[in-house]
Amino acid sequence: MSTAYVVVTVLAAAMAGFSAGSVFLRAAWVVQPMADYGIPQSWLPWLGSAKAAGAVGLLAGLFVPVIGLLAGIGLVLYFAGAVIAVLRARSYAHVPFPLVYAAPVVAALALA
Template sequence: MVACRIPAGRGSGRCRNRGEPRETGFSAGSVRTWLGVAKAAGAVGLLLGLAVLAVGAAAAVGLVLYFAGAVVDVLRARAYAHVAFPLVYAAPVVASLALTG
């Protein structure tokens, strides 16, 4: 449930353009909205994965790729102090992926 809660909360904040630093990463409004939708869809997929294991595994893989891209984005922006944040958010998702496989 923790693995679902983190992307869902962060995804909804990104869709409303709140709670995210605007000076690093994707700051365009439409891109931020789509990234929020992707994060929220991953959270819904993890919840559905409680019933259908393959859906949960696919959602977890998608979220792991999303957070890996976030790490690359932070490194490209040279905001090294912020690298830990996507890793912390990805940890429960990686744990849920490890438990499904």
């Protein structure tokens, strides 16, 4: 296991965890755009839980690689869905935001 893999994986987990926490705390800068994209408020706990599970899974993957692989794939699919939601809402200027969170996950998967 390389140092680069560990650093990138911990960074990806921290970013996903931060994003999950922002959803759980209903940060206005997260919740308002999601409402603008047409995401129902009732989905927020599930979406936050998915990101939190992905973050924990990435960290667990440092010890059990298959868990990290599955968590990474799940997070990539999550953020791909976020990009689709942003595109459907025609908020093209917001497309980079989910991509910024997905990038370290993709890098961790590539380094694994």
